[in-house]
Amino acid sequence: MKKLIAGNWKMNGNLSANHALLAALAEGLRVKPACDVAVCVPAPYLAQVQSLKAASMDVGSQDVSAHAFGAYTGEVCAAMLKDFGVRYAIVGHSERRQYHAESDALVADKAKAALAEGITPIVCVGETLAERQAGQTEEVVKRQLAAVIHTNGHCISEIVLAYEPVWAIGTGKTASPEEAQAVHAVLRAQLKAATDMSARVKILYGGSMNAANASSLLAQADIDGGLIGGASLKAADFLSIIAAAQ
């Protein structure tokens, strides 16, 4: 399957830095890459990114409201994202689960709200260090994915899944290719039990993926791409990861 390399800018950037980054990426992506590429950016910059991005690159958001519209101050709904050409929406990133107390059920509802507008949710799952050390990795990621399967039924084949061990995010500590593959295989089996079309679901790895470790992670059987934080803010690094995915 075609791999997907998605950048997650998190709460970084400004108009001029974005301009420079997008120009460098457009230059590097003049020849259409063999993998799919996207950048998930802060909502205020969606219009800027849409107008400056390489033609072969898609735009994503970092969150989406579970509600369709209405009195939800501060939230952004899927239809608004759609207005700005958004193709992907990250949901359930560990930073949102942790700092905004997002539950498995809310994450599942957000995935549903995105799908209802034809936006592909990138659903993040992953265990904390304490959970890994307690031997609970499988149980945690399966519980997180089960909620999304429960709420989304047969539409589950339309999502992108991202395994992001919390202890590997922004820490420089990557899961080894074997550790990551083991969890990806568990997730693949769970998807297979839920839908006949599990083979089309991309499962990305995220957590300190960089230019140096991308190829060995992406070579694993069930690793179909990457969700890249820090390294997506540097054009050269992000382009090397894209090159590693071809």
Ligand code: PGA
């Ligand atoms: P990182 O972030 O690549 O900076 O570890 C990944 C993510 O949180 O999506």
